[in-house]
Amino acid sequence: MKHSIPAPFFASKTYCVSLLAGLALLLLIPGLLLAAPFGTDGPVHIRWQIAxxxxxxxxxxxxxxxxxMNDGFGSPAFFFYPPLLQWVGALFTPLLPRDDQAIRRLALALWLLSWMGALGCQAWLRILGATPRAALLGAMLWLAAPYRAFVDTYQRSALAECASLCLLPWLGYCAVRVSRRVPGSWALHGLSIGALAYAHMPGMVIGYLFVTGHALALIMAENGLRARFEVAAALSSSALLGLALAAPMLLPALGLLDHIVDATAISGERNQPHNWLLFSSIPWIDHVAWIMTLGLVVVTVLIAVLMAPAAVLVHSARSRAVAWAMLATVGVVAVLNTSISMPFWELQTPVSRIQFPFRLLGASSLAVSILAALAYDHFRAAGETRRASLLCWLLAAMILGDLTAFAYQRLRPRVIFPLTIHQVMASNHDTSEYILGDLNEVVQRFSTQRALVVDGGGIAGITLGRMEGAGRRLSVSYHASRGAALALRQFGFTGWQCRIDRGEWTDARLYRFGSSPRSGTVPVCAIPGGTHRLEARLTMTMPERLGLWLGFASSVVLFIMLCQNIILHIMRHRQESEGGII
Incomplete structure (x- = not known):
């Protein structure tokens, strides 16, 4: 006698939400229970979360x-790096307040984002016409996809990229709603693009390209040139809204790059896409990444090929268009990860900003999950239950593979996990691009002091109180026998201002200890003799101001649009209710 779960059980929202939350939690249990620094980039994400x-x-x-950070000289990390993951992680600070619990805060943030992403994947599949069973299966396959669940999380620890992958299904869902002219979808599509930018800028580029390809397939499925034009215009204008919403982050990140002392970590030769292509004569810097990329490209293409015949035979014309778009995504991603695409990457288009072609595997993983869901529905409709069951076994194999890969990585000699959480906390150094000078030199000059007299009465002629402040402002009380110039223990970056006893702000002089531009600068404030209070602040830059104004203006537009659609929805519902009574 065969036992099966009845279809209404899969249609239960509570069941689906709980199951997806449980699977997302299962895949992050290692990070929650072991509290071990994840992979390559794990330590810096932990230090960022603490600060x-x-x-x-x-x-x-x-x-x-x-x-x-950086031995008390400061870090400009979030002038350039998207903050979404750290924002979500900070939400758990009241629950996990200690610094050594930062890794668990990040794990909980990834769990929450993964859960939301799985719900987005399920919603996307449902709006495409997938059955509740197929939509749930597709969402679970996406959760367990090795690139997202293991590589981005535990091997590379590209946690911000992982966060952006969790927003990608919602972008696709909103694109479908825009193509169907659902009220409010234009604003939500723009909001999802803005959220992607706050999560990970390469992820935003990948997500926009992926969803644009999907949207083109939807447009071609429309009847009439005018309808296609309207959908294309709506998607393009909402994308501009999303970029405007992200302006407070994007404009400083793009406009202040000249203040980075060592930009090789951002745009250096190591991060050029042509160095990370399969079957290329250029040797890979990271052999493990080569194995990972080769394996995932082969497996992804193989699964897509196996799913293709069933996925493209679904009854709905829209679903067939989506299936072909997903197959094209898998094929294009595979080609872009091989040396065949070398001429394209050497063009240095905006796509080259993604740095590593294997980052595209996040999009192809989602494409394969959607193909599998469409194929599952076809198998069920054709009565081929055995083939449908094989997709459930594929899910089980993915989950087992993710956990096995983590166990192997955890138990092998400490190459991937060289540090414990307390060893990570013992240093607060940032990545090289966010260290704005020669730390060894400035630490040697300052020693343990928070401020240093560079000329005037000398250190014996001044008494400093306790340095106070946070963020971009510092203050200290002092007594000086005569006027002096006081260097503060902060990198100069874009420039500081000083004031005495709440007087007028004046620009601080930027002082360089060494002769090399890589030595970095520190702000120097001129102080009068006597007992006074010195305040200093890192000034707001023009890109920040422009970004804030543009972000505020676009937020107002978004708010008005959402309110308008809510009012229209209420009025429409009231009219329908009155019509029903009549």
């Missing part, structure tokens, strides 16, 4: 400058 959460708790909602 970021402190700033959030001090009332700084967008802490671009992290003053305590």
């Amino acid at each position: 970021f959460a402190h700033e959030i708790m001090d009332g700084h909602l967008f802490p671009r400058w992290l003053p305590g």
